[in-house]
Amino acid sequence: MLSPTEENYLKSIFKIAEKENKAVSTNSIANLMSTTPASVTDMIQKLSQKKYLQYTKYKGVTLTQSGNKVAIKIIRKARLWEVFLVNKLRFAWHQIHNIADELEHVSSDELISRLDAFLDYPKFDPHGNPVPNADGKFTIRNQMALADIPLNQKVTVLGVKENLPDFLRYLTDINIRIGVEIMVLQQVPYDKSMRILIDNKTEQVISRSTSQLLSVKLT
Amino acid sequence: MLSPTEENYLKSIFKIAEKENKAVSTNSIANLMSTTPASVTDMIQKLSQKKYLQYTKYKGVTLTQSGNKVAIKIIRKARLWEVFLVNKLRFAWHQIHNIADELEHVSSDELISRLDAFLDYPKFDPHGNPVPNADGKFTIRNQMALADIPLNQKVTVLGVKENLPDFLRYLTDINIRIGVEIMVLQQVPYDKSMRILIDNKTEQVISRSTSQLLSVKLT
């Protein structure tokens, strides 16, 4: 059995490895987890010993198959709980992160498979991220960043690439949520901010960083 | 913030204090929690320092108001989650104990109040134990042990006083669950076992210890 701490390390390493395509560095883990590099070194040595990851001193780590499996299961649990919190308990999407971070470590497999059924086998969580199925497979779909969409193209919001509460609250404030239709009206070359039309109703200027964090599909 | 371990100590002390009417001894805590008296001493000294309980060396502990509040909140959380597991996820009553023991330590107050509403403010858990409300009040009702019911009196099962999986599975096997009607047909003076009629259908002999653990009300 793994401790919640060990599970969190594996989850974080998985998430970093997802983006970068190389061994995961001690520092990147320490940054993501808000801890010190020394603590990370201790823990990755332990997890390496237990065969959850492949570690070469000074060269970072990669997950083994067994480490990958654990990480994906934690992500599955977290995302299913997020669906529960939003769809059943009516939480807003910016309220659920910390709660799901605790719930994801509850250990019963039976619980997760029943929860999955209760929620009707959701394919995506409330932020638009895929829920891995019981075999660890993620649903893939075509999606682009709003930042890369040309003028006058209508798109539908699929999700967000970051789930910090402040960011999510901001999106809610300007009426952006999953499923909303957006059209890019103007691109400002200077800072790459955009003026967009939301739901055929409201015009809004959003920053480059916001448009990069919004996943959309062509309508 | 209290650790899950500290919360478990307070919960266990509360449960012992509920039955006995005196200071709770080190040994009784160690027994209930399957740990050593030495560990208990360490922990109660710590919890006493933090003012969750009143401790006199060699004389046992009693919960302070603040300790009581924590304990009741944990019990509230555990029992609400048990209702969720049975009513929503369709677990059997013997499967839920360990899962609820983990879920009860998830810390969000908002989560509990929303879960309570989602479940329609249940007054009792799947074992017939009262769910304390948000103010910490338990619903009281008249109930007796089946052991004390006279011959030929019809009663309805309200709950069980112990929730060990084997006991609960046994009850399920002989068709005893909350709400069923029971009538005592015979009392065996020798060992105080009883022959009972379950649901006007099945006759069954049950031991003294079983009849003492079944809570019923007159029909």
Next chain:
DNA sequence: AATAAAATTTAGATTATATTAAATATATAT
């Protein structure tokens, strides 16, 4: 009331996680 038995506490270790500071290895820039 003295003694034996039982309960409780203390002392000394252990394991898990984390920290800071120092030492060492790697990467970068001239």
Next chain:
DNA sequence: ATATATATTTAATATAATCTAAATTTTATT
């Protein structure tokens, strides 16, 4: 290629929770 900056590891500590064994206190028994 060397110096400097950055990243990483190691060493030395700290805290939380636990344990066993020894010491002490309380309770029960005669």
